[in-house]
Amino acid sequence: LSVSTVPTAPIAGQKPGTSGLRKKTKEFMSENYLANFVQSVFNTLIEMKTPVQGGTLVVSGDGRFWNPEAIQIIIKMAFAAGVSRVWCGTGGLLSTPALSAVIRARGKGFESFGGFICSASHNPGGINDDYGIKYNCENGGPSPEKMTDLMVEWTAKIAEYKICDKIPDLDLSKPITYDLGDGKSVEVFDCVEDHLAVLKTCFDFDSIRGLISHPDFSMTYDCMSGVQGPYAIKIVEGELGAAAGSCKNAVPLPDFGGPESAWHGHADPNLTYAVELVRDMGLNKEGLPIASDKPIPKFGAAADGDADRNMILSSQFFVSPSDSLAMIVANSDLIPQFKDGLKGCARSMPTSGALDIVAKKKGIECFEVPTGWKFFGNLMDSGTHYFPDKKTYTPFICGEESFGTGADHVREKDGMWAVLAWLQILAKKTEKSGKLVTCEDVANEHWKEYGRNYYARYDYEGVDKAKAEEMMKMMSDKAGSLAGQEVGGMKMKTNDIFEYVDPVDGSVSKNQGIRYIFEDGSRIIFRLSGTGVAGATVRLYLEKYEAADGSLNQHQFEVVKPLAAIALELSQLQSYTGRETEHILN
Numbered sequence: 001l002s003v004s005t006v007p008t009a010p011i012a013g014q015k016p017g018t019s020g021l022r023k024k025t026k027e028f029m030s031e032n033y034l035a036n037f038v039q040s041v042f043n044t045l046i047e048m049k050t051p052v053q054g055g056t057l058v059v060s061g062d063g064r065f066w067n068p069e070a071i072q073i074i075i076k077m078a079f080a081a082g083v084s085r086v087w088c089g090t091g092g093l094l095s096t097p098a099l100s101a102v103i104r105a106r107g108k109g110f111e112s113f114g115g116f117i118c119s120a121s122h123n124p125g126g127i128n129d130d131y132g133i134k135y136n137c138e139n140g141g142p143s144p145e146k147m148t149d150l151m152v153e154w155t156a157k158i159a160e161y162k163i164c165d166k167i168p169d170l171d172l173s174k175p176i177t178y179d180l181g182d183g184k185s186v187e188v189f190d191c192v193e194d195h196l197a198v199l200k201t202c203f204d205f206d207s208i209r210g211l212i213s214h215p216d217f218s219m220t221y222d223c224m225s226g227v228q229g230p231y232a233i234k235i236v237e238g239e240l241g242a243a244a245g246s247c248k249n250a251v252p253l254p255d256f257g258g259p260e261s262a263w264h265g266h267a268d269p270n271l272t273y274a275v276e277l278v279r280d281m282g283l284n285k286e287g288l289p290i291a292s293d294k295p296i297p298k299f300g301a302a303a304d305g306d307a308d309r310n311m312i313l314s315s316q317f318f319v320s321p322s323d324s325l326a327m328i329v330a331n332s333d334l335i336p337q338f339k340d341g342l343k344g345c346a347r348s349m350p351t352s353g354a355l356d357i358v359a360k361k362k363g364i365e366c367f368e369v370p371t372g373w374k375f376f377g378n379l380m381d382s383g384t385h386y387f388p389d390k391k392t393y394t395p396f397i398c399g400e401e402s403f404g405t406g407a408d409h410v411r412e413k414d415g416m417w418a419v420l421a422w423l424q425i426l427a428k429k430t431e432k433s434g435k436l437v438t439c440e441d442v443a444n445e446h447w448k449e450y451g452r453n454y455y456a457r458y459d460y461e462g463v464d465k466a467k468a469e470e471m472m473k474m475m476s477d478k479a480g481s482l483a484g485q486e487v488g489g490m491k492m493k494t495n496d497i498f499e500y501v502d503p504v505d506g507s508v509s510k511n512q513g514i515r516y517i518f519e520d521g522s523r524i525i526f527r528l529s530g531t532g533v534a535g536a537t538v539r540l541y542l543e544k545y546e547a548a549d550g551s552l553n554q555h556q557f558e559v560v561k562p563l564a565a566i567a568l569e570l571s572q573l574q575s576y577t578g579r580e581t582e583h584i585l586n
């Protein structure tokens with residue numbers, strides 16, 4: 001195949017954030033933008049002695065606007081870089097967890113070294129919205145920081161890229177193998193099959209089918225016009241027998257429904273954006289019950305654009321993501337994947353401590369990592385060949401407050417896995433009790449045993465970046481000074497800047513958020529988002545613990561309100577950012 005070398009020059013700002021490189025779509029479409037970044041990834045891989053030459057690479061995405069064009073460009077560049085075989089899901093679609101499954105499962109026995117996920121995840125898609133790309137490694141997980149740092153170095157010195165521009169654009173709409181000569185091929189396969197095969201090893205599908213056919217059970221799964229549609233239809237309706245139509249908005253759209261959709265193209269499964277689902281489950285956007293003129297399903301779920309996020313509901317009941325994680329771990333003995341015992345679990349730092357309480361009681365190793373799925377990878381890999389001389393923490397469950405939950409069957413958060421984990425727990429509990437058990441029942445039982453970590457996250461979006469950074473600096477400069485002092489009538493125990501030392505490879509990640517932790521376990525956390533494409537988003541995380549013999553059925557947003565007042569005082573947020581109102585998320 002003939003390879004063209006195209007001269008180029010560095011483009012500023014090509015720095016991956018919490019989860020890959022995300023920018024405005026038009027910026028990505030501008031001359032050489034995508035090519036510069038993709039070549040920088042290949043240069044990094046070659047520098048790291050990854051077997052690019054003769055290797056197999058996965059390329060697909062969440063179906064967003066410009067993906068078809070971007071995928072064709074990446075294919076042509078991959079062959080120019082020496083790759084022998086490119087794998088794509090049908091339609092160029094693979095959800096983020098499915099792509100991880102493809103690298104790990106289909107990749108076995110091949111010189112498979114990784115994959116490009118063309119997605120900006122929950123960010124809206126379209127020519128005027130957001131685009132993104134992320135490189136996942138041989139283990140199926142996001143590139144670690146030491147690798148993205150190298151990528152950034154390459155983007156700053158790139159002078160040329162290579163592309164096989166004589167290859168015609170290929171039709172990826174159905175399963176097919178293209179033999180391009182010179183030992184190069186592109187193979188398109190059904191986008192669901194690998195992920196489904198992995199999930200079948202995790203769960204007892206027969207038992208879930210039993211729950212779904214229970215006369216009192218009903219469910220709805222809102223795919224929000226993201227990539228989950230084909231997976232939900234095939235797995236939930238097809239394999240598990242949910243009634244046709246249980247999966248809503250199940251056709252992936254390039255703009256996730258765009259401005260006309262009830263969620264304005266924000267395919268983000270939370271109380272604010274998943275408006276159709278939240279309404280159908282008989283709730284308002286504060287998660288409070290509202291009257292409904294239709295029968296309310298017994299179980300509800302939603303997914304984001306790339307289907308790695310999940311929201312779990314039962315009739316008129318919202319399961320907060322931090323609680324969901326703790327409850328799955330508490331009931332992990334009901335999930336076949338963990339039949340030999342769960343060895344480890346982890347949460348991101350801002351995620352509530354509900355998990356820690358369960359882990360302690362059950363004697364499971366529990367870790368606190370910075371925000372972003374890439375930090376879970378080493379812990380999960382500790383049980384495989386990657387770190388053979390280290391202690392093993394797998395099997396492993398982990399999650400984040402941002403509606404992300406998963407386990408070590410793949411190396412990404414997995415929206416479908418979370419839904420099946422809940423269905424599995426409900427199925428086993430229903431089998432045992434003889435009458436239908438709901439998420440609400442599981443939650444009430446859980447709180448009575450472990451107490452409840454009331455929680456909320458406030459987002460301040462589109463804030464002036466310099467002002468937000470100034471505010472963070474003010475708090476950082478003072479970090480430590482408040483420990484031991486009385487603030488807002490409560491004694492502060494810890495006041496620091498969160499720093500993480502990876503227990504497996506010792507790498508250090510500094511500056512991962514400002515923490516105010518009180519004697520009673522209440523927490524106030526500030527950090528800046530690393531997934532936005534314009535300005536800054538300040539995230540404020542609030543948590544208050546109520547013991548098992550306390551008041552367990554209050555509204556979470558009300559319980560943490562006094563903490564919010566303290567947080568605003570500590571940060572002087574209103575005077576720094578001029579913001580009076582926040583966006584309460586979970």
Ligand code: VG1
Pocket residue numbers: 018019120121122123304308309348371372373400401402404528529530531532539
């Ligand atoms: C957010 C969430 C984080 C999550 C990340 C990627 O990051 O807080 O928990 O891992 O999005 O999720 P940030 O830096 O904006 O807070 V996804 O589904 O957009 O890949």
Ligand code: CO
Pocket residue numbers: 096121122304305306307308309
């Ligand atoms: Co996502």
